Amino acid sequence: MTAPQRPTSQDAQGITKLAWRIFWRYRGRMLFFATAIAVGVGFLIALGNLLDSINGSIARQARTLMAADISISSGQPLPPKTQTWIKDLEKKGEFHSSKMLIFPSMLAPPKQALLSPSSRPSSVSSQPSASSKPSIASKPSASSRPSTHPSSLAARAKDPKSPSFENFRTPILVNIKAVQPTYPFYGALETTPKAWRKGFFGHHACMLDRSLAEQQGLRVGDTVRLGVLALKITALIEAEPDQLTGGGFGALAPRVMIPFDIARKTGLLGFGSRVSYRTLLKTMDPQRTDLRRIADVKKTLRAQLQIPNIRVTAYTEAQPTIRDILQRVAIFFIFVSLVALLLGAIGMAASVTTFLNEQMETVGILRCMGLGPRDISALYTRLCVGIGILGGLFGLTLGIALSAAGLSLVQNLMNLQLAWSLHWVYILESFGLAILLTWGLNAATVRSLAALSPQEILSGRQSQIPLSRRALFWTGLALFVGFFLYAARAALSLWVGGFFTLTLSGMILLCLLFILLALGACAWIAQRIQSSSPLAFVLRHGLRQLVRQRARSLTYLLALTIGVTLISTLQILQQSFEAEVQITRYNKMPNLFLIDVQREQVEGIKQIIRDFGGTPPTFNPLVRARLTHINGKKIQRKALRGASLEARMRANAIRREYNLTYKRTLNESETVVSGRFWKAGSTKMEISLEQRWAQRLGLAIGDTMRFDIVGQPVEGTITSIRTINWRSFLPNFFVVMTPTALQDAPQQLITSVALHPPSKIATFQRALVRRYPNVSVIDLGRVIDLVRGVLGAFLAAMRVLAWVCLAIGLFILAGTLGMGQRERREKVALMRALGCQYRTLVAIDVVEFVTIGLITSVVVMVVSWGTGAVIAQQMQIAFQITAAQLLQILLTALLLPFGVGMLVNAQTYRAGVQENLRRSE
């Protein structure tokens, strides 16, 4: 006995040629199979490539975003040892350094600035007028050095004993940045006029943010007062390169830049002032950047600077963090794309199975002509790979187009200079994913087809390819694992990937269970309808038609229900999300923040707001503090190199400076989800935390937290956890304490006001500043516009994806209902030959399609409701479903199979008996 011969290369060539012939013969269907998977592949490729392009562009601009290679940021000056070490680096010719101070303070505009523009001199002189020039002769003594605390400055501004303040109005909150001539190392500071250095360094000069100048009626050449200095405005700031890294509370206030040398002369840097000390480092040869050297320097600095709340950042670190954040922003789209891919894959697999079933006769003949099971397997595997290649090509083309369009959208929204690129990984991924899916999902069917004997096929003993449960189990398991791994990679989290995969798998299993139950019920009903009436005949045969082809019915009912369920779930979520976003369109939504309000100013401010028709404000105290202990343990600085995003965020959350508040009752945007909020008169030291923040820090009810408030420890116990609707734009805080704990701490008040229409804002601001110059008004209009822009783009993208899913669903429906078309033709012909009337045959099919629709609609309504609720909870949006939505789902699920089914079978109904018999052969 001889061993079976392996196919030679000639055989392989022959099989490839045969595969190509079949591919070409059925090119229309191959195109359909490829398109089904191409959409999902295209979306995934587009998202991946888009993220990489943004990430790459940001990485290239990372130095500009930091204005340096390394940035050291601290709440206190660097230790002498470190300063010496940095000087040594400069001496060795390795690095340049530049110092910077950032601190919030009060800036006093000149009185004349509030005059209307027509009553002011028209010339925009760069020189201040003699009359407005303040006296700067007298330097403040140490005892008169003011604190940066707004309340003390405001009080000082009204001090009649300070004659030099006569020409200035009471100051407003600004964010000061004191820079050295070497600033910025990278990027450009854009100003008007452009040449800002001239007349700035070495002078008592300053530059203001354009919005501040416009708000206060200031011009280049005017003189403002900062601390004890009068400074001439030499330019207006249009854009600063490291704006994003200038965070903190002060970032809400408008920027004022002053020369580094005069910062101390302002008298604002005394004890208790909140100054961020920054040192920027730049390699001397940026063309030949030695990343390892930057990393070494950073490591040494971190080792030397074991001081709490100090941060050393190399520009190379910005990239992974931004990538992580972008990935998270894109996660919803990635998941929807995965759903589109899954839908397409189901459609493709169902249609290819039908196609392979139709190929049985060809296989029987080929087997008789000498092709073995291995050859048949090779033949149809090649066909699947061919479909995969075509799908990959389509997916890649779609992906490129979508990614380029997406980049242009993001560029407009984020105002970033982004360069589009196509990474080879995505070319490979596109083809790999498409080929793997077409091959993987059809491998079991191909193997079973190849294993059939010619006799089984040609004798008609096997009417369908028998699929072993084992093969189905392994295919399902492989799909589950593959999906989980892909989702986890996309989400950068095993938990999120797992949640998504389990929700989806649960949904599919639920669909399967409901369908099996429904089919069982249909069979039971069909058996019991024995009446001789025409209606009974139609019902019996319609139901029988559905339940007798169990495998086929199961396949297309499953494809249909999963497809429509996913689409419906997506639509429900989209509408729930849109309903949430509607809040931001609500006219009473706050669009102004008032900060630095003193308690005695509250009533007066309320009156001004009333006069302008604003919403009644609630003033919240704001107390700055640092977290020092959790459950009695002192917070230690930890090495975060290579740590996960969660770990880095947690560490940053612990180390940052907090704005605390105290209150007796919750506002309308807060909901207690765990524990109990204290009663109004509570005298205990209690804390209420925001849910996500508590999760990030790993804190729960019963834990204790100790804060340092201007050197005083304040400790409390967590007694409740809250969720906050941040879209309310009400002043909200991660940490809220009982009044007992904080009411004696140094504090200011903050509130938000809704003032519509926005055209009133400018007049309101002037009226407010005229009476309460210390109060800063932050116009959220631009932020809200940006948020609306982003949300608008997000919703538009969601809508596009929902329509894409719907289109794929329809494709699948047409494909799956087209399954067994041959048999349907034969049956119609036979029934007609037996004297069945045309309308009776149509009525039988109507019963079948309406039953499919009913099963689909019930399953879809139940499952999409459940899945939508679970996902909405995960997305932290209020789940909303209306009767209209339910009706829409019902009608879609009911009418789609009916409409598509009748359309697909229209030709069969129109054809005569002979034609149908001929076509069914």
Added chain:
Amino acid sequence: MQTTTAQPTAPTATSTKEALMEVIDLHKSYLSGGRPLEILKGVSLHIYRGESIALTGASGSGKSTLLSLLAGLDRVTQGQILLRGDAMQAWDEDRLARWRREEVGFVFQDFRLVKSFTALENVSLPLEILGWDGQKARQRAEELLEHLSILPRAHHFPHQLSGGEQQRVAIARAYAHRPLLIFADEPTGNLDPETSQQVLDSLLNINDEEQTTLIMVTHDMSVAQRMKRHIPLRAGRLEEDIRSAKDEGAKA
């Protein structure tokens, strides 16, 4: 012994009775490659109740086309088919369907059973179409299956039956509603000789018992010889009309 009559069918002893069907100068053509292809070129014959007729001829001679026209499955191009004197080409699809439902049975070469129905359900189908209630239809189907010795296979699906069994189910289905006419298109064409004889026996026995008119297309001369009348076709024309001696004798 056989007697031969030339085309068109001459009046015989049988023709003294009223013909069940009259075929007058029947023409049928199809478009093939954009050109009309004439399949039947002026066929005329009379068919009487209780006859068994074999239509024979080479492939493409038009025998299956003639059968489908007689059965009202297709429309004539020219000529007439009269059923009890009524011109069938004037009937609409509904009337044709009603006629088939009430008076016609079919047996196909490749059985044409509904794959998703059991043998019993396939046999019940014409009765159900006629509006019988399920129970009665089932009883009649069981009688027929028993008569054809396949009752034990009543609940099997077509793919679980042999070719002979499938064809016997098809015969039972054709006779279930006691039709006047049975049209059989090469009913033994897919069967081995032994099974073929068994199926033919079943068909002729039941035909005798039910006194049905049987019109059968066949290639097999031995099958044709067992019919009372044999009509060979050549190139779309009726070549001759042969009546068996037994039939002649009986009529005489």
